[in-house]
Amino acid sequence: MSLMAEVGQKAFNLGVPLAVHLDVTYRCNERCVHCYLDHDDHGEMTTAEIKDVLDQLAAAGVFFLTFSGGEVFLRRDFFELVEHARRLSFNVKIKTNAVMIDEADAKRLRALNIDTVQISLYSHRAEVHDAITKLPHSFGRTVKAIEFLRDQGLRVTIANVLMTANLSDHYGTQKLAAELGVHYTLDPTITPMMDGDTGVLGLRIPGTELEEVFRNPALVGNQEEFCAPPKPPTDEDMEGYSCSAGHSFCYISPYGDVFPCVQFPLPTGNVREQKFLDIWNFSPQMNEVRSIQARDLTTCSSCSHVASCTRCPGLAYMEGNMRGPSTADCEKSFYRTGVPTANMLRLGLEKPQSAARAGQLIQIQAAAV
């Protein structure tokens, strides 16, 4: 186990919030076709409120801090927030579409010793990228910003969300990342809208296409190992937990709402009303999330994939039961290994039910101000 993994396990065991994802705004200058956010401002936290939250997070032991949105650079105080975070010695990662970043901004980010800037790029073709973002010339501006940041010596990662609109472009985008000298990640997950609308799930790539993604060694490493049939679960596997959500990780919205994860819209408290640590330690919802072991899962506890599935409890929650299956992950497990999941067998399906046809999803409950 690497030292980083050891530290992560220690934080998990101790219940220390090692990493927090903080969205500082939901406003955005792009209108991506797959985006799950409501971009209107319903009362974002002020500069002073966010600085106070950062102080609390540092005191709580948070080490890895991700600033995201919306588009973070739409906040006029964004650099002030990053400076405050660096003064508090956080390891800072920024997620952005980068269209507002010029050379001076890149230098400023370098001077602040940002760990990573993750940038959304959907294609190596301008017309495809711009059609997804609905912002003309966004491709050129984003690529230019990537070059500015790279030239400053910053670590840049291109994040490529894969959907029907850019299905055939991930090889080209990966090649572009290599040409630019930056890292590349691919994510085939499309998340339902915050208001529960599942319309965007129609953009999820067909399961059969997942098979191809899972057999690309450049993306998955050792393909034989990655696609191997699941091993029978051990007792230790059955006592295990799904992920770090609520254990050593959580998400805070621009309105101060605290959730177990950015993909887990279960309200647990609001930092405008309570101290962060009171929510983290004593929220009944947070404690419920962290109590769920593999053996407690309905359907999944009897699934052959239980020990290796990437089951997301947040997506399962949005399908109606945080202890239930996440259809999107059932799809991934099936197309990765070819072995049917317990959920498929229960429903008498030869192929996974499309996540796009899952039931009405639970609505995120952001605090109205």
Add this chain to the structure above:
Amino acid sequence: MHVFARRGEEREPPMSETYIARSPAVAARMLAGEMMVMNSENSTFFTLNEVATAIWQAADGHTPLREIVRNHICEKFEVTLEQALADADRFVADLVEHGILLVSERPITLEPIQ
């Protein structure tokens, strides 16, 4: 990589003073009594044991290393100044090599994060 302040051989104390400061490039946080330190420039990640953490926390750029060791290490951990200094020298050299600490024979003043 773990960094420990190991007990070393006795030796003569150095003639000149050594000043150490935490690099502004790093992120750091305490977890269960151990300091996690990460340098974003080269992605090096350390955890410091209790002794190393005490030196790290006192590395303000203005307090001589000898004084840090005397005030924060010798009494608390019951080691002689010479022993502790030898260990501290190795610890400092290791962290300087990885860009985690800055070292100078003169006091170090860092620009505050603007």
